Amino acid sequence: MSSLPRQCFVLTRAALAGLPGRLAISLSMVASIALVVAVLIGFLAVAAGLERTLGAGGSREVAVILGGGAFQEIASAIPPDAARSLQADGTAAGIALDDRGRPLLSREIAVPVEATAADGQRRMVALRGMEAAGPRLRPGSSIRTGRLFAPGMREIVIGETLARDLGLDTGSSDAGPKTGSIRRLRLGPVDWAVVGIVAAQGGAADSEIWGDLDLVRAVFDRQGDIQALRVALDGPDGLAALRAALPGATPSPLDAMTEADLLAGQSAPVTRLVALLGWPITLLMAVGASAGALNTMMSSVSERRIEIATLRVLGFSRLATFTATVAEAMALSLAGAVLGAAVALILDGWSTSTLGADGTALVFRLAVTPAGLMKAGTLALAIGVLGGVLPAVAAARLSPLESLKAGP
Amino acid sequence: MTPFPPSLPGSPGFIRLDGVSKSHGRGAGRVAIFSNLSLEIPRGDFVAIMGPSGSGKSTLLNILAGLDPVDAGRVAIDGCDLSAMGEDARAAWRTTTLGIIFQFYNLMPMLTAAENVELPLLLRPLSGRERRERVATVLDLVGLGGWARHHPREMSGGQRQRVGIARAIVTDPALLLCDEPTGDLDRRSAGEALDILGRLNRELGKTIVMVTHDPAAARSARHVLHLDKGAFSPAGPEVLS
Ligand SMILES: Nc1ncnc2c1ncn2[C@@H]1O[C@H](COP(=O)(O)OP(=O)(O)O)[C@@H](O)[C@H]1O
Ligand SMILES: [Mg+2]
Numbered sequence: 001m002s003s004l005p006r007q008c009f010v011l012t013r014a015a016l017a018g019l020p021g022r023l024a025i026s027l028s029m030v031a032s033i034a035l036v037v038a039v040l041i042g043f044l045a046v047a048a049g050l051e052r053t054l055g056a057g058g059s060r061e062v063a064v065i066l067g068g069g070a071f072q073e074i075a076s077a078i079p080p081d082a083a084r085s086l087q088a089d090g091t092a093a094g095i096a097l098d099d100r101g102r103p104l105l106s107r108e109i110a111v112p113v114e115a116t117a118a119d120g121q122r123r124m125v126a127l128r129g130m131e132a133a134g135p136r137l138r139p140g141s142s143i144r145t146g147r148l149f150a151p152g153m154r155e156i157v158i159g160e161t162l163a164r165d166l167g168l169d170t171g172s173s174d175a176g177p178k179t180g181s182i183r184r185l186r187l188g189p190v191d192w193a194v195v196g197i198v199a200a201q202g203g204a205a206d207s208e209i210w211g212d213l214d215l216v217r218a219v220f221d222r223q224g225d226i227q228a229l230r231v232a233l234d235g236p237d238g239l240a241a242l243r244a245a246l247p248g249a250t251p252s253p254l255d256a257m258t259e260a261d262l263l264a265g266q267s268a269p270v271t272r273l274v275a276l277l278g279w280p281i282t283l284l285m286a287v288g289a290s291a292g293a294l295n296t297m298m299s300s301v302s303e304r305r306i307e308i309a310t311l312r313v314l315g316f317s318r319l320a321t322f323t324a325t326v327a328e329a330m331a332l333s334l335a336g337a338v339l340g341a342a343v344a345l346i347l348d349g350w351s352t353s354t355l356g357a358d359g360t361a362l363v364f365r366l367a368v369t370p371a372g373l374m375k376a377g378t379l380a381l382a383i384g385v386l387g388g389v390l391p392a393v394a395a396a397r398l399s400p401l402e403s404l405k406a407g408p
Numbered sequence: 409m410t411p412f413p414p415s416l417p418g419s420p421g422f423i424r425l426d427g428v429s430k431s432h433g434r435g436a437g438r439v440a441i442f443s444n445l446s447l448e449i450p451r452g453d454f455v456a457i458m459g460p461s462g463s464g465k466s467t468l469l470n471i472l473a474g475l476d477p478v479d480a481g482r483v484a485i486d487g488c489d490l491s492a493m494g495e496d497a498r499a500a501w502r503t504t505t506l507g508i509i510f511q512f513y514n515l516m517p518m519l520t521a522a523e524n525v526e527l528p529l530l531l532r533p534l535s536g537r538e539r540r541e542r543v544a545t546v547l548d549l550v551g552l553g554g555w556a557r558h559h560p561r562e563m564s565g566g567q568r569q570r571v572g573i574a575r576a577i578v579t580d581p582a583l584l585l586c587d588e589p590t591g592d593l594d595r596r597s598a599g600e601a602l603d604i605l606g607r608l609n610r611e612l613g614k615t616i617v618m619v620t621h622d623p624a625a626a627r628s629a630r631h632v633l634h635l636d637k638g639a640f641s642p643a644g645p646e647v648l649s
Binding site: 313314315 | 466470473475476496499500502503508510511512513514516517518519527528530531532533575587592
């Protein structure tokens with residue numbers, strides 16, 4: 001039976017008993033680790049939130065056709081003849097048909113426009129012009145209050161998060177669908193009637209404005225422009241059929257992908273960027289926190305050197321001294337991790353906004369994920385180990401003769 | 409009293425120093441403490457070591473404790489050649505053979521008297537119950553049976569030193585080493601501590617080596633050795649005054 005655990009227990013107890021005397025320096029170690037943990041969790045929460053927003057509601061039954069080799073709607077252009085041929089052809093390969101036998105397809109355009117937020121600030125938002133089928137081609141979104149815009153009318157519906165951001169009354173879903181305008185909103189040169197609020201469970205539609213394609217194009221002088229075609233696929237093999245049919249529909253290069261793939265492809269670079277920024281910043285801070293931990297633990301060992309040396313005279317092993325010192329460092333860093341995670345968890349679900357790919361506001365919610373908590377916790381323990389090992393070696397190498405330097 | 413020669417009567421030598429040399433520091437700062445020092449102390453003796461400050465009394469005690477290695481010569485205690493043992497081996501040997509009593513008690517402030525006394529037992533394969541029984545026995549022995557649950561800060565210096573003595577004897581070691589055990593105590597507390605050491609020597613046969621500059625403390629020993637300028641000399645009459 002090894003007495004190592006008992007030795008470590010006594011040494012750890014001695015260390016904990018000394019904590020009040022080293023409160024300031026121990027708290028600074030806990031706080032600096034908490035900061036690192038909170039920042040890392042924060043970065044990861046931004047990445048996860050963006051990923052969730054950009055990737056949410058991505059359907060495999062809906063395809064988006066982009067032109068000009070673009071992977072982003074904003075950079076895409078579809079020749080009108082291509083749209084016409086796909087729309088006119090009653091047997092368009094891979095595209096599902098509506099109850100009147102016409103392809104379920106929406107020509108779309110996204111225009112960056114200025115809107116006034118609740119705080120009085122002007123901000124860029126995405127106004128999406130779409131055809132009647134457009135809302136049906138977004139299975140993740142639904143009208144929460146009010147109704148959809150009517151074709152040919154100067155009406156819009158607004159994503160829930162954006163509406164709240166702009167200070168619009170989003171109503172309550174319990175109140176039942178409202179008829180008529182909720183408010184008027186000036187976009188570009190004209191006023192629009194806000195007739196409905198769209199909810200997309202954190203999807204991109206939450207921060208978009210939708211209106212009738214022809215009206216949006218007319219108001220913003222974009223007649224004839226089409227950026228994307230959104231279609232319903234007629235089955236699991238629909239996408240392959242559609243892709244095979246595209247070269248026949250138009251000489252210009254078009255590509256089709258499922259909505260899910262498009263969103264995933266859009267979110268990947270943003271998420272990667274956040275992670276790319278987040279990790280170096282966090283690791284740099286972690287180096288600082290390790291130095292702080294080292295300092296704290298060195299002072300802990302040095303303040304207890306007579307106690308440690310006395311226990312060594314009594315026969316306590318160097319291994320126990322080493323282990324207990326590392327354990328103390330890890331206990332402090334664990335406290336830091338818990339504190340940092342608690343702070344970060346307050347941020348969970350907070351919504352914030354950033355600029356989307358087209359310069360318009362993209363509203364998303366911070367998402368603190370278990371994976372993020374795990375990573376931050378691991379980093380905190382790594383800081384504890386890094387900061388604890390050298391002092392632990394110092395403690396283990398402490399001469400038992402130090403015990404004789406006790407004073408009255 | 410037989411203060412001299414350094415080979416004390418009674419054989420075989422329980423403690424043997426043969427031609428021990430020891431210096432402190434390195435390079436230009438090197439100070440020789442002993443060269444070619446020899447000493448023999450029989451089992452069951454109670455020896456007081458006196459001498460001027462800086463004469464190497466503590467160094468000698470640390471050598472006997474296996475805490476400080478010698479430069480040359482041989483140190484053997486109860487047949488164990490300390491000078492041939494590594495640090496870990498000496499540490500293990502200490503836990504079985506030796507009890508150390510410190511001038512400033514070196515108690516853990518956050519532990520109770522009983523927990524302090526229990527510390528050396530934690531290294532042994534004893535049950536909690538066995539440990540508690542042994543702790544209670546030695547606390548009674550030093551007259552602190554009622555103080556088991558008190559912390560050092562609640563105790564007088566004399567009581568703390570008695571906790572220190574209890575901790576040193578709880579493993580039932582053959583040898584007790586004490587460096588100025590009464591150095592921080594008032595006369596009455598010092599007397600109580602010395603009484604306990606005397607009883608441990610007489611009744612339990614503990615061999616005791618005690619460094620002291622207090623003649624009254626030295627009088628409780630069976631023999632007095634005087635250490636000066638790196639060599640033992642007969643204790644002068646001041647010891648007995
Ligand atoms: N670790 C050390 N390093 C250098 N010099 C030391 C060390 N320990 C003791 N000395 C010196 O060795 C001499 C003897 O010390 P010590 O054994 O403590 O004497 P005493 O206990 O008799 O007063 C003193 O001059 C002291 O300064
Ligand atoms: Mg001394």
